[in-house]
Amino acid sequence: MKLELRHLRVVCAIADAGSLSKASSLLGLAQPALTAQLHRIEALLGGKLFERDHKGARATALGELVLERARVLLPAFSRLQEDALRLADDNVPGDRYRVGAVNGPMLGGLVHRLTEAHPGAHVSTQVSWSGTELSAMVAAGRLDYVLVGVCGDAPPPSEHGLTWNVIAVDPVFVLLPEDHPFTLLDEVELGALHDAQWAVTPGDGCFGDCFVAACSRAGFTPRTMYEVDINSCIDLAASGDAVALCQPTFRRTPGLVAMPLAGAPLRWRHLIGWNPEGPAAAFGPQVLRYAAEAYRETAERNPRYAAWLPAHPEYGTVPHHAAV
Numbered sequence: 001m002k003l004e005l006r007h008l009r010v011v012c013a014i015a016d017a018g019s020l021s022k023a024s025s026l027l028g029l030a031q032p033a034l035t036a037q038l039h040r041i042e043a044l045l046g047g048k049l050f051e052r053d054h055k056g057a058r059a060t061a062l063g064e065l066v067l068e069r070a071r072v073l074l075p076a077f078s079r080l081q082e083d084a085l086r087l088a089d090d091n092v093p094g095d096r097y098r099v100g101a102v103n104g105p106m107l108g109g110l111v112h113r114l115t116e117a118h119p120g121a122h123v124s125t126q127v128s129w130s131g132t133e134l135s136a137m138v139a140a141g142r143l144d145y146v147l148v149g150v151c152g153d154a155p156p157p158s159e160h161g162l163t164w165n166v167i168a169v170d171p172v173f174v175l176l177p178e179d180h181p182f183t184l185l186d187e188v189e190l191g192a193l194h195d196a197q198w199a200v201t202p203g204d205g206c207f208g209d210c211f212v213a214a215c216s217r218a219g220f221t222p223r224t225m226y227e228v229d230i231n232s233c234i235d236l237a238a239s240g241d242a243v244a245l246c247q248p249t250f251r252r253t254p255g256l257v258a259m260p261l262a263g264a265p266l267r268w269r270h271l272i273g274w275n276p277e278g279p280a281a282a283f284g285p286q287v288l289r290y291a292a293e294a295y296r297e298t299a300e301r302n303p304r305y306a307a308w309l310p311a312h313p314e315y316g317t318v319p320h321h322a323a324v
Contacts, residue, residue: 005077007041008070011049014038015067019056097280097287100126100134101147103201103230104270105249106167109294110147110287117290129202132157135273144280145287146273149247151207151266162273163281165288168295168317172266173258173305175237175244180257187262194220199233199242207266211245214265248305249298260308264315270295292317 010027017023020038024031042049049063059067097114101107107125114123128134131148138146139160147167150156156164174188182188194215200207208225215222226232226242236242238255247268250258272291274284295317300306309316 003041003044005074007037007044008066008074010034010037011041011063011066012070012074014050014057015059015063020052023057095120096122096124096144097283098124098126098142098144099147099287100128100137100143100145102127102129102131102134102149102203104147104149105247105298106147106270106291106294109297110291113290113294114287130204132159132204135160135162138162138273138275138278141275141278144274144278145284147291148271148273149203149205150269150271151205151210152269153267154206156271156273161276163276163284164271164273165284166318167270167272167288167291168299169315170248170268170270171260171264171308171312171315172268173246173248173250173260175233175246175250175256175258177238177240178255178257180240183257183259185259187260189218189262190214190265191218191220193243194218195223197223197236197242198225199228199236199244200225201230201233202227207268210266217265248308249295249302251298252302258302258304260304264312 010023013027014020014023014034017026020034021031024034027034029037038049045062045066047062048060049066050057050059052058097118099107099110099114107127111123111125114121126134126137126143131146131150134143134146134148135157137143139162146162148156156162174193176183176188182192198211200211211225212222224242226236228236233242233244233246234253234256237244238253245266246258248258248260252258270291272284272288274280274287280287299309299316
C-alpha cells in the first residue's frame, strides 16, 4: 500500500479532533476501523504519529512533520482540482463569458443581460485603466471580450490581432456643480473654461494630447490636469476645484451636472474586441448587441444627453456591422 491523500486527511482529522473517538465520529467511521487505519498509516511512514492516553491523542515529532506537510499539500490539491474544473468549464464556448473593461458605461448592463439570458453560464469581469493590458489578456485566452474607449478616430489596441466593433460614439462632456452659472446654458463653450483646473481618469490612449489640441483651437492652454480616479473626479468637480471631463452617460450625481461642450470638440468611441480565432468569436455578435442595449439604457438615464442626441445623429449607438 502507498501513502495517499486520504491518509493525510485522516491524520489531520485526528489531530484536529484531539482524539480517535472524536475523529471517528467526524469521519463517520467506527473507532476500531479508524484505529486500524491509523496503524496502517503509521506502518507506511515508519513510526508512531500520535501518543494516545486518557487525555486524547497528541502528535509525536514524526506526526508534527507529517501534519506540517499535509496542511500544505491538501489545500494545494483542492485548489488544483478547482482550477482544473474551472479551466475545463472555460473551454466550453457559451458556458462562460469573461469580460474585461476600461472605465465605461456598459459593463454593468452587459453583465445583467448575460446573466439574464444565460442563467447557467459563468460570467466574470476584469477592470483596468489600460485597454492594452486587457487586450493582451484576451489574446492570451484569459478573457473572452474587452470593452475599451478610444479618443476620436484613434485605433484600438492593434498588436494582439483582435476583432473590433464600434458600439457607440460619444461627445465628451464636462462635469460642473449644479449651482455653476454655465449649467443654465444648453452648451458650454470650451473657451469659456480657460481659467479652469481640469480632472480626468487615467488611460493609455491619446486623449490628453487631443484635449490640449482642442483647447489650443479654442484659444488657450489648459492649466493643471489632475489624473485621478472617478471618485476623486466627482469630489474635485463638486468642490469647484476642477472641471471634470466625463462621458455624457455619466450616472446622475446629486449636486453635479454633466454639460455638453459646444461643437463637440472631443469624441470618444466605445468598442468591443475578441479573438477571432477563439471560441468566444462565435458569440461575439450576440455580446455586441447586449453591449449596445446596455449603452442605450445608460444614455437614457441622463436627460440632458437624451435631449441632446436627436439633434446630433452622428452620436450614440452605431450599426452593429461597424467593424474597425
